[in-house]
Amino acid sequence: MSVETTSPTTNQQPATTIHKKIKSICCIGAGYVGGPTMSVIAQKNPDIKVTVVDLNEQRIADWNDADLSKLPIFEPGLDAVVEEARGRNLFFSTDVNQAIAEADMIFISVNTPTKTYGAGKGMAADLKYVELCARQIAEVATSDKIVVEKSTLPVKTAQAIKSILDNTGNGVKFQILSNPEFLAEGTAMTDLANPDRVLIGGDQTPEGKAAIQSLVDVYGAWVPQAQIITTNLWSSELSKLVANAFLAQRVSSINAISELCEATQANVEEVARAIGMDSRIGPKFLKASVGFGGSCFQKDILNLVYISKSLGLNEVADYWEQVIIMNNHQRDRFANNIVSTLYNTVSGKKIAFLGWAFKKDTNDTRESAAIYVADRLIDEQAQIYVYDPKVSAKQMQADLNYLSTRTETENAKYLQTQTDPYKAVEGAHAIAVLTEWDEFKSYDWQKIYDNMSKPAFVFDGRNVLNQEALEAIGFQVQSIGK
Ligand SMILES: NC(=O)C1=CN([C@@H]2O[C@H](COP(=O)(O)OP(=O)(O)OC[C@H]3O[C@@H](n4cnc5c(N)ncnc54)[C@H](O)[C@@H]3O)[C@@H](O)[C@H]2O)C=CC1
Ligand SMILES: O=C(O)[C@H]1O[C@H](OP(=O)(O)OP(=O)(O)OC[C@H]2O[C@@H](n3ccc(=O)[nH]c3=O)[C@H](O)[C@@H]2O)[C@H](O)[C@@H](O)[C@@H]1O
Numbered sequence: 507m508s509v510e511t512t513s514p515t516t517n518q519q520p521a522t523t524i525h526k527k528i529k530s531i532c533c534i535g536a537g538y539v540g541g542p543t544m545s546v547i548a549q550k551n552p553d554i555k556v557t558v559v560d561l562n563e564q565r566i567a568d569w570n571d572a573d574l575s576k577l578p579i580f581e582p583g584l585d586a587v588v589e590e591a592r593g594r595n596l597f598f599s600t601d602v603n604q605a606i607a608e609a610d611m612i613f614i615s616v617n618t619p620t621k622t623y624g625a626g627k628g629m630a631a632d633l634k635y636v637e638l639c640a641r642q643i644a645e646v647a648t649s650d651k652i653v654v655e656k657s658t659l660p661v662k663t664a665q666a667i668k669s670i671l672d673n674t675g676n677g678v679k680f681q682i683l684s685n686p687e688f689l690a691e692g693t694a695m696t697d698l699a700n701p702d703r704v705l706i707g708g709d710q711t712p713e714g715k716a717a718i719q720s721l722v723d724v725y726g727a728w729v730p731q732a733q734i735i736t737t738n739l740w741s742s743e744l745s746k747l748v749a750n751a752f753l754a755q756r757v758s759s760i761n762a763i764s765e766l767c768e769a770t771q772a773n774v775e776e777v778a779r780a781i782g783m784d785s786r787i788g789p790k791f792l793k794a795s796v797g798f799g800g801s802c803f804q805k806d807i808l809n810l811v812y813i814s815k816s817l818g819l820n821e822v823a824d825y826w827e828q829v830i831i832m833n834n835h836q837r838d839r840f841a842n843n844i845v846s847t848l849y850n851t852v853s854g855k856k857i858a859f860l861g862w863a864f865k866k867d868t869n870d871t872r873e874s875a876a877i878y879v880a881d882r883l884i885d886e887q888a889q890i891y892v893y894d895p896k897v898s899a900k901q902m903q904a905d906l907n908y909l910s911t912r913t914e915t916e917n918a919k920y921l922q923t924q925t926d927p928y929k930a931v932e933g934a935h936a937i938a939v940l941t942e943w944d945e946f947k948s949y950d951w952q953k954i955y956d957n958m959s960k961p962a963f964v965f966d967g968r969n970v971l972n973q974e975a976l977e978a979i980g981f982q983v984q985s986i987g988k
Contacts, residue, residue: 525716526652528554528724532609534639536560536569536598538694538801538870539656539687540615541579545587546698548596550728557597557605569598580869580896583695606646611720613685614639614667615656620805629812631660631805640670643680650679652717656687658802660809661744664707681717683708684739686746691800692867704734707742747810751826754803756791758832764794764987765839774987775969794987796879796940796967797836799864801872804830837875840938841882843984844965848935852888856959858934860927861941861968862894862902869896875967876940877905884920885911891922893930895943899923928954936963942970955979 533544536558548556560566568578570592574585588596599605606612616635621627636657643653653671655664664682671680684707689697704725708718718736725734737745764774774794782789798804807826814823845852864874871877880890884906892902906917924930927946931937931954939946947970955962964976966985973983 525719525723526610528611528652528720530555530609531557531611531613531724532605533558533613533615533656534560534602534606534642535613535615535617535657536562536565536578537615537617538579538691539689540613541569541577542581542584542587542689542694542698543615543656543687544613545584545591545596546695546728547724548591548594549587551724552591552595554724555595555597555608556591557599557609559599559602559605561600561602563600566598566600580867581691581694582867587695602642603646606643606651607648609651610649611652611654611724612643613654613656615687618657618659618805619801620808626812629808629815631658631809633659633663633666636663637666637670640667644671644674647674647678647680648676652681652683652720654683654685654721655743656685658686658746658750658806659684659743660813661740661747663743664739679713681708681713682739683717683721684742684746685721686742686749688746688749691870692865699728701729701733704729705737705742705745706734707737707739710738747806747813750803750806751810751829753791754798754807754833755826755829757793757795757798757803758829758836760792760794761797761836761986762832764836767987772987777987794969795836795875795942796840796986797833797875799872799874799876801870804833804873834878837878838882840875840965840967840986841879844879844883844936844938844963845886847963847965847982847984852883852886852935855888855935856933857883857888857890858931858937859890859892860894860930860937860939860946861943862892862897862905863941863943866941866943869901871897871901871905874905874940877909879938879940879967880906880921881909881911884917887920889920889922891924891930891934893924893927894941895945928957932957933959934962935959936965938965939968939970942968946970947972951976951981952979955981 531554533540540558544556544558565578568576574589577585614636616639618631621630621632664684668682686705706718706721708714722734760778763777767774778792781787782792807829811823811827848855859876862874862876863869863871883890902921902923903918906921907914962981964981964983969985973985976983
């Protein structure tokens with residue numbers, strides 16, 4: 507492994523820092539983060555060999571599929587980057603041990619879901635997959651490694667990883683870095699190409715700073731130095747949870763105001779515009795909706811709440827927990843409004859869902875509001891017909907079954923999937939928009955109206971449709987916060 511001396515960066519690394527030039531990277535976890543992130547690192551660093559590994563054989567086979575439309579993740583622009591780098595310096599493999607052995611830098615990008623058992627059940631992050639990675643690295647490594655936490659982790663996790671790695675007794679030296687990922691799904695490729703910032707935390711020792719600098723160089727291939735922030739490990743780990751908590755808090759804040767708007771004839775879009783033009787508040791992330799979904803907002807806030815409670819910081823915990831409470835309320839409120847508007851019964855009625863993904867331009871459905879709204883309406887014996895341009899029928903059933911509210915057979919009876927949106931809405935008593943897919947705006951709404959039961963209701967959970975135009979056709983439209 508070569509050792510080079512580089513000049514200082516804007517991150518105030520001492521000029522004498524001696525750090526490794528990275529030649530081989532391994533990323534454990536070929537999911538929504540590992541796949542796109544490593545594809546971009548490989549694209550921008552053709553001289554670094556990047557191997558993404560996963561235990562899931564099907565996932566790896568899909569990443570290697572010659573047909574790029576079969577990649578396991580749908581992200582606009584991902585196929586082009588994979589096509590450019592795959593086979594050149596980007597590889598997908600199930601041989602975790604070999605990739606670990608070869609690499610001088612190892613990213614851990616495995617899932618960190620909310621615990622479903624034991625202490626912290628329903629709140630704390632389940633770190634078993636991360637720990638397994640650390641143990642595997644400890645077992646396999648025969649040369650010094652920089653281990654990078656890419657997964658979102660509770661503050662202080664690096665201490666546990668360090669303890670596992672430092673107790674192997676085989677003399678291999680490890681440096682642990684925290685490099686949380688801030689990409690959002692649906693825009694992952696542009697977020698990765700032009701990140702607001704890259705955050706790297708590490709030990710503030712000479713060895714720690716050298717490891718930080720090695721990773722700064724990897725990102726430095728395309729990210730301006732001023733946007734690469736370096737901190738200590740704990741600030742970096744905590745910043746990731748805090749960033750998600752602040753973002754989710756904005757959505758819950760505007761959603762709380764949407765209910766107030768509905769009660770007062772104010773319009774939440776006008777309010778969002780009015781407050782967003784205050785440069786201290788800013789215009790982004792103020793879109794009222796049926797509630798936030800996605801794999802991370804809820805999980806990361808629950809984790810923050812759990813950490814705060816564990817430290818005896820009950821007021822801090824309660825403050826952040828309210829963001830989740832508000833989000834659950836927004837979803838329930840949307841479903842309950844459908845029931846009450848449809849004359850207090852949806853039993854046997856056909857409700858068409860436009861959208862199932864948790865946001866547009868992704869096939870990810872984790873924690874999507876659609877799942878919870880469907881579950882609530884099925885409790886009332888509604889027949890749900892879903893159209894989503896990117897989500898499979900199998901995935902929708904799996905999402906509903908995951909809630910364990912009723913048997914799989916019963917769920918299948920109440921939830922149907924349609925691959926043609928016009929079929930999904932045919933004969934429906936109501937349409938509910940659950941995802942803001944652009945194509946919904948350009949449908950032939952007159953044709954849809956003509957084929958629905960009357961009165962024809964539309965519940966726009968994303969405020970994407972032209973309410974006035976729909977009302978002119980004859981629809982009875984309810985939007986969020988209007
Ligand atoms: N999805 C997102 O947009 C973002 C996620 N994150 C964080 O990144 C982490 C990963 O998230 P996703 O990529 O969405 O998860 P994911 O579930 O899509 O991917 C994780 C992958 O890790 C694999 N895996 C688990 N244990 C393994 C092991 N021991 N060896 C090899 N492979 C293993 C799984 O098979 C799975 O394919 C989480 O901590 C998440 O909070 C951070 C920013 C954005
Ligand atoms: O850690 C993570 O997983 C990621 O979580 C979010 O990204 P993501 O969940 O992919 O998507 P967002 O754009 O943040 O949307 C989250 C949810 O909030 C909803 N939302 C967002 C913005 C808004 O104004 N209103 C609103 O309802 C979206 O529809 C979606 O359901 C963060 O934006 C990323 O920075 C972070 O890396």
